[in-house]
Amino acid sequence: MxxxxxxxxxxxxxxxxxxxxxxxxxxxxxxxxxxVLLVHGGSGEIGRLAGRLGVPQRTLVAPxxxxxxxxxxxxxxxxxxxxxxxxxxxxxxxxARHRVPxxxxxxxxxxxxxAQRKSAVRSVVDGRTVLVRNNLSGRITTVDTGLPRxxxxxxxxxxxxxxxxxxxxQAVNVDADRAAAALAAALGAEELLLLTGAPGVxxxxxxxxxxxxxxxxxxxxxxxxxxxxxxxxKLIAAREALAGGVGSVRIADGRIPEPVSRTLAxxxxxxxxxxxxxxxxxxxxxxxxx
Ligand SMILES: Nc1ncnc2c1ncn2[C@@H]1O[C@H](COP(=O)(O)OP(=O)(O)OP(=O)(O)O)[C@@H](O)[C@H]1O
Ligand SMILES: [Mg+2]
Numbered sequence: 120m121x122x123x124x125x126x127x128x129x130x131x132x133x134x135x136x137x138x139x140x141x142x143x144x145x146x147x148x149x150x151x152x153x154x155v156l157l158v159h160g161g162s163g164e165i166g167r168l169a170g171r172l173g174v175p176q177r178t179l180v181a182p183x184x185x186x187x188x189x190x191x192x193x194x195x196x197x198x199x200x201x202x203x204x205x206x207x208x209x210x211x212x213x214x215a216r217h218r219v220p221x222x223x224x225x226x227x228x229x230x231x232x233x234a235q236r237k238s239a240v241r242s243v244v245d246g247r248t249v250l251v252r253n254n255l256s257g258r259i260t261t262v263d264t265g266l267p268r269x270x271x272x273x274x275x276x277x278x279x280x281x282x283x284x285x286x287x288x289q290a291v292n293v294d295a296d297r298a299a300a301a302l303a304a305a306l307g308a309e310e311l312l313l314l315t316g317a318p319g320v321x322x323x324x325x326x327x328x329x330x331x332x333x334x335x336x337x338x339x340x341x342x343x344x345x346x347x348x349x350x351x352x353k354l355i356a357a358r359e360a361l362a363g364g365v366g367s368v369r370i371a372d373g374r375i376p377e378p379v380s381r382t383l384a385x386x387x388x389x390x391x392x393x394x395x396x397x398x399x400x401x402x403x404x405x406x407x408x409x
Pocket of ligand 2: 352
């Protein structure tokens with residue numbers, strides 16, 4: 120735990136997300152003497168940069184509907200350039216404009232986010248499940264809280280993104296929502312806000328009016344049939360955060376004015392784990408809590 124209550128905010132990489140609004144809200148929280156850690160993705164910028172550099176992009180869809188980015192070596196380079204070279208400096212500049220002392224980091228710094236590479240991942244191609252190899256992505260196994268704790272104690276706002284670092288001390292792509300969840304759990308955050316390009320978790324992904332104010336997800340297995348693609352992964356991240364002891368997790372709209380304040384005031388979807396015995400600290404989550 121940091122001495123002040125900690126809020127972890129994840130800013131989605133959809134270009135419609137109001138990053139400037141999120142930064143202005145973070146400045147307000149900091150002025151109110153709260154600790155804030157900002158995690159960001161960058162799917163929009165990664166796609167744009169990959170297009171400019173001529174690096175083809177491929178999405179892997181797992182049998183449970185969760186989609187992830189296929190990360191070959193060229194794509195990993197694009198991911199690092201986009202996140203650490205474009206999205207993060209913009210966020211740091213915006214926070215600086217509000218006089219927030221922000222420090223940009225990736226999960227590699229001080230080996231903060233350690234991940235194990237998945238040697239092969241299952242993906243559905245033309246209705247058949249196949250094994251895809253040479254994927255430079257992985258799953259977070261350990262969070263070293265030393266660096267973010269030191270920064271938070273000293274009043275800085277860490278701004279963190281993938282990649283993580285693997286068992287051979289090489290960069291490895293990880294999902295930004297799950298990185299936010301792992302950090303929030305390991306740092307004992309009071310709340311995790313996942314701000315994205317949707318108004319919350321929709322009962323019908325094609326109906327923006329079908330926001331669910333709360334959602335119960337099972338402790339294991341596929342999260343919810345209504346959630347596809349990046350939202351399915353977001354629910355998995357939310358579950359990991361709650362199981363790791365984070366007080367509350369909300370998935371909400373990052374495109375509206377004052378997105379953080381509105382989410383703290385109740386906008387979006389609150390995620391709960393169904394079943395009385397949650398949070399269940401599985402061995403992996405205990406390892407992540409460190
Ligand atoms: N049931 C659902 N409710 C809301 N959004 C959904 C649902 N199912 C699928 N989605 C899609 O999931 C998207 C959110 O995940 P996505 O990974 O695209 O964004 P992000 O995580 O905020 O950005 P990044 O991955 O760059 O960090 C929504 O914008 C929407 O298109
Ligand atoms: Mg995503």
